Amino acid sequence: MKIDGKLIREEARRKHGIDLDADRADELAREVDRLNTATAEAARSIGLDDDPTVFTAVLRGLRR
């Protein structure tokens, strides 16, 4: 789902009672959209066995 300023603004009002400035909502939406898009593109290379829980073991394996 495309994240836009309108969605962020509506959620801020509905869930938090905050009247978010439209410019601010647009900025927040742009950043979230940038992160989601970049992650989705990077995720194309994920394989079945990519397991996030091995991260610390990988770090220990990379020490010299």
Place this chain on the structure above:
Amino acid sequence: MTDDIAGMSLTDVSTALRRGAVSSTEATRACLARIESQQPRINCFVSIDVDGALSAAARADEEIAAGGWRGPLHGVPLAHKDMFYRAGEVSGFGSRICRDRVADDTSEVMERVDAGGAIDLGPLHMTEFAVGHTGAHAHLGSCRNPWNTAHVPGGSSSGSGAAVASRLIYGSVASDTGGSCRLPAAMCGVVGIKPTFGLVSRHGGMPRAWSLDVFGVYARSVDDAAALLDVIAGEDQRDPATLGSSGYGNGGGSARDVRGLRIGVPVGEAVFEAEPALKPVLEAALERFGSLGCEVMEIALPDLQTIGALSGTVLLAEAAAIHDEWTREIPDQYADSAVWRLQQGRHIPATRYLQALRLRPRITKAFVSEVFAAVDAVFTPTVTMPVPDFDSAQAFTSAEAPEAIFETTKCTVWANYLGLPAISLPCGFTDGNLPVGCQLVARPFGESTLRALGCAYQTCTDWHLKRPPDSDGAAA
């Protein structure tokens, strides 16, 4: 005399304490006198525990005199970011929401500095829940840069950077999720170390984003920072990430020869392009490493933009989850800038968050294998812009906030996603007499490499010995 004692390095005052040349009570009183003088100016403490510190100092003096020296922190006055739990005491996290929150457990890092006999002078200023990178603060009042109080100290560990630089304390334990042990270090002119993920236990510390959080240190010299890091590093059953880390990474041991160490300078990366005011300072630092016998070479860092985005995805999603209930039920208890930032992560789908985490081991392995086969450390600016003043830092709480935060943290966040150790070293000043920091990043558990490079650099430079003025307009 008081100022002389407070101006000593951590390692020098420790040696003096052990030999009886200075008492812990004298050192503590010297720091308290500095705090009384400078706190109104820079606002780096949340509260000051005068009686508790003097009682602890008296006990330390008795123990040392009786031959019970506990180690390099015994009797040394420190203070820490207001985010580490102490059973029965308040840890406020720089927030209104938790300002009366009493912890029921003590953090591993505080247990370790206490066991080492350090004197705790009181909790230090931090941005609200570690959100924000300037030190501007709606609830506590802003912490200010001791070099010029019109300028920000950096964040989120604002008080740690400002207090260490001002000679109010000898060192500080803080946290780093995207740069918080390095940004205030660079902006205040001190040393900050972000250790390898898993080197220091995070048990009993406020979470900002579990997957990225590490606890690190501030001090004025690399040796001082390494001495403090040595004490807090090590395995803890309560933080599984630390299991298997003992004996690696911490800066222990004597400084070694750096001749032949390879320092990589990233090429083709716009994020590391420093503004003109900083360029000559950073170039001079690189030349100094070259004169020490290091081999300075260009290096391409793979996937850096993707790594930055994945780090942001993890950070926003985890922070939104941590603060979900409060941002829904009591949003008015946050500063506007914090609640906006914290709610952003709600729009990161679980799938994207988990993809960012699933990519992490493989990307880290590929990055380390490629980069650290070619070099021993990567050199970058810590921050690419001169230290902003509070007026220009308004951008951090206005509509430009995401861009402003990106600008501040773009040199530091990648090390958090990759779990790599990093150090910020003071390396000079801009024309406005505000500090500049350079960053070195090493392979996992490569803290000893960073220590060697930092120590060698500080043997032939004196940036870490420069003192900020005690009043604005006074000569440094």
